[in-house]
């Protein structure tokens with residue numbers, strides 16, 4: 001309504017949020033390096049495509065006369081009320097896309113009460129992003145470093161800065177073969193990462209022979225080593241539990257047995273994700289993995305979902321297949337590229353409005369009313 005009213009007054013939205021057009025306009029705006037940093041996937045791009053195709057395998061069956069004129073989008077995740085079943089997925093080094101980077105994203109998310117999951121490859125110090133998020137919810141994502149001192153120091157800082165939930169990403173213990181990065185953007189990307197990441201963690205700095213200010217290439221190399229080839233096992237999740245008081249979710253789960261192992265390891269949630277198709281080329285679409293995982297552990301822990309969510313209908317489908325909430329990645333990164341905080345807000349508000357209308361028009365008054373009967377497999 002607001003958008004149409006603004007249209008009557010001669011104002012049109014700042015940019016289109018139709019998924020294909022949003023990506024195209026971001027491509028026109030960003031150079032090839034930053035654009036492919038966001039858009040690219042592993043290998044041939046088969047998993048990026050599979051993520052989208054998986055949504056198309058399900059169709060919503062609208063129900064009539066269900067009194068869905070008044071709707072409540074709220075849900076409870078990890079025992080905390082959220083205004084909608086949507087979170088911002090962790091996206092690293094956002095200053096590549098806009099100088100305000102994560103600060104802009106945090107402000108937009110906070111205004112809507114949507115949790116932003118801050119990447120530990122953030123281009124702004126986690127304390128500064130916490131401040132930017134003001135009263136908004138704070139979640140932190142960890143790439144599990146090889147050095148336990150850096151791990152503990154990072155977690156301590158995140159706790160102190162008021163982050164409540166910890167998302168540990170398991171699927172990126174080394175970067176995948178990403179031809180788009182390699183061909184077009186990898187070196188500029190690494191340079192940009194090197195200049196964008198603040199390297200402010202004291203334990204990380206203590207592990208260097210020279211300060212990053214005196215020897216930036218060494219700092220970058222050490223950073224890459226710290227997060228590459230990490231040699232971890234399920235029983236080491238206990239180490240994270242020891243050093244984090246709040247809930248922990250494991251991100252990158254695609255097999256129901258791994259979801260069961262996560263539950264056995266004592267975490268509170270899993271994120272069914274294939275990193276937006278950026279890690280294993282030829283992997284199943286993430287939505288294909290969701291129903292089995294929800295059946296396996298959905299009664300015990302919160303099952304969140306990401307990879308390929310672009311529209312309100314996608315959110316309806318993921319929730320109907322057993323997700324408590326979804327994470328969105330690339331769409332808001334493109335919004336950030338378009339206009340910083342205003343751009344992220346525009347994308348997010350559009351997505352929430354689309355979800356609200358699709359939920360209602362398909363006959364549901366709240367996320368809790370969605371179940372598999374809302375869908376049929378495509379014929």
Ligand code: FNR
Pocket residue numbers: 037038039051089090091092093119120121141169251273274275276277306307308309327328329330331333
């Ligand atoms: C990511 N993702 C990611 N995940 C993570 O745990 N830590 C990170 O730092 C990043 N960085 C990152 C950068 C960029 C540019 C993208 C596109 C993705 C993965 C992200 O959290 C999420 O899993 C996917 O983006 C979800 O897929 P869609 O919504 O982009 O299709």
